[in-house]
Amino acid sequence: MTKILGIKQGATGRLTTILGAAAVACAMLISPAPVFAQSIAFKQAVAEAASRDADIAAYYRSHDYAPVWTDGSDTQRGRRAALMAAISTADKHGLPMARYDPIGLMEQLKNAKTARDRGLIDVEMTKVFLQYARDLQTGVVVPSRIDSAIVREVPYRDRQGYMTDFTASEPMQFLRNLRPRTLEYNALMREKLAMEYLLAKGGWGPAVTAKSLKPGAQGAAVVALRNRLIAMGYLKRSNSMTYDAVMEEAVREFQQDHGLNTDGVAGSGTMSEINKSVETRLKSVIVAMERERWLNKERGARHVLVNIPAFTAAIVDDGRVTFETRSVVGATKAGRYTPEFSDTMEYIVVNPTWNVPRSIVTKEYLPSMKTNAGAAGHIDLIDGRGRVVSRDSVDFSQYNARNFPFSMRQKPGSRNALGLVKFIFPNKHNIYLHDTPSKSLFARDVRAFSHGCVRLQDPFDFAYALLARQEADPVAFFKAQLATRRETFVHLDVELPVHLIYRTAFTTPRGHTQYRADIYGRDAKIWDALSKAGVAMGAVQG
Known part of the structure; x- marks a missing residue:
């Protein structure tokens, strides 16, 4: 037994x-x-x-x-x-x-x-x-x-x-x-059992002491890396003491499963993840199971799933991911975190206008305009009647966050902060998915830079996938709206559930459980609460 x-x-x-x-x-x-x-x-x-x-x-x-x-x-x-x-x-x-x-x-x-x-x-x-x-x-x-x-x-x-x-x-x-009667919950339970078994056996062995290693390297640190990759299931048993092509491919697979750029080099970021303990991963799995219970309801045969710490946005059809793109989420500072909730996507806005949130106007733009009235000149200053105001007529020094009487609005265009399309699921948090002119951020491993909304790397393809259910030629239809250069609202014939989740441990059909960093520290708080409630990590021996 x-x-x-x-x-x-x-x-x-x-x-x-x-x-x-x-x-x-x-x-x-x-x-x-x-x-x-x-x-x-x-x-x-x-x-x-x-x-x-x-x-x-x-x-x-x-x-x-x-x-x-x-x-x-x-x-x-x-x-x-x-x-x-x-x-x-x-x-x-x-x-x-x-x-x-x-x-x-x-x-x-x-x-x-x-x-x-x-x-x-x-x-x-x-x-x-x-x-x-x-x-x-x-x-x-x-x-x-x-x-x-x-x-x-x-x-x-x-x-x-x-x-x-x-x-x-x-x-x-x-x-x-x-x-929860989901494949994800069952897979997480299996991963929990595997982690507990590993914990009883001493984990994945000694950590790799080197700060980084590159292909071609040799020596004790390479052996430690080899042994750890073997224990994790990324490498077959070997006596090699060289960071060879086989090990490089194993590192790439590990990087893929941990949201890292797959360059095959065990740099500082990759090495940090490789040296994470079984206990750390087990905590992530147990927290993910708890989070799965919070979402224990029908999610929609077709729905949008945004995993915040994985920096991804996906369309899921009948339990299968049919489209996925990289995303940028809220920055890791107070007031910018992307919240977790579910709502329903109702429409797409092509060539959107950006009505700058009041918090950004007063906390970021007003201080700059006090120093230089022309700061953020690509964004219009709007009075209470909706008219564009000349900055030359305003003495910004007399205003603060409480009494500033103007709003700010950016016209549609390629420089618009929202890019050329946004996807709206009306909610009190004012969160939505959108394009962005800042494309370079998608190349980074950690993509937490926004004010809370979710930016998409491939927003046009995302729009095509959504519109394919209601347009014979979704690409031509979307491009026609884009060509007008006017703000255009496209309502979805069938509204779509959207779930913004936060999973640092999740499974994929490929086999290995994937892990991500706890960018906002939420999982650490959840584990602390679970631990205080009496949840414990157990080691299982056969």
Whole structure:
């Protein structure tokens, strides 16, 4: 049997016993005496214990305080066994085992001798069930409490609805179906198990001490690099002590999986990623599983997926990426982070006008115009009536961020900050996807430079892919709108879900799990919250 290590307070042996015997034990713990379970003492105990939770109290009250778990029927034996089996393996999902306390719950069941005991433990099992169900289906922590820029609306389910649906279902199947039913979640679970196995075996071996290595290099550092690439699965076993063509190709594959420029040189950036520990990668995987639970809903047969730390934007059709482009996201400074949320794309704007956000006007352009009235001269100054104002008529020195009476607007054109097209999914955060004249930024490994919106490397191709569903010749149609040089709104016949996510660990059909840097430090905050909730990294030995 698999042995799970790293469980606090020496619980390993006891938990292993539970894993093997939960179904049998739960079936035998409660004697077949429903007449006792439904006695006055039982109902009083249920009412007393449930009174501390409005949802649980309402559920039991509406069912005349009848037992859910603790009578002697086959149905309730099955529920007990299913719940104990589920919470005893909760760590497989990166959930906090201590929160459900399977060992303590088993002890309470064993010691439930009276009707009152049974009433108390019936409510306790309901509490554990509801906590486990919510944790597995929609996450252990509340995103908005972790970071104000995580504005995702988590699809929380009604707690009484959980009880109603569970009691009407086959218990094991119901509990299995709570987790995200996505290929990504399943792949992350497999990666978690692989990382835990590696952790038990000592990881990927010693770090490479060299700051960088190039093809042709030889010596101990090359051997360390070779061994680490072998342990990670990028290189077949070899006795080579030279950074040869085979190793160069392995480095390229590693770079591909970590969002680095694939030059085959183990420079400082690549070496930093190669030397990341198994523990670091495992944390990323567990956090990614938690994030997957926050998005546990239908995402749309066709949808747009923007992964912020991966600097990519993709169109996904029936679970398969059919278009992908590099992106630039919000800079790593306060006020510029790209938020995480979902919304619906409604239209495309060709030859867009840029109405400069007030924060940029007052924080960036106004200070420059105080020094030089002609600063940012390619952007018009607009008064309250929408008229263009001559800068020569304005004494900028008398204004500050609070009393500046003008707005700023940039006309359509190739120099426009939004480029020649933008993609709108109306939202209160004023975030959208758009073109940019700053093309050189897409060549960088880390592409966090915007004020929060997402810039696309291939915006025209992105537009063609979107319009292909409604135009016979999407390329000709788009170019015709572009040729007018006028701002033109093109509505999508079928609106498209857009999901801005933040995944530092994610899987691809190619095989290896890909990893990215935690550019905003959000994953570190999430891991800290998960750890405080009781989530732990476990090492697994075969």
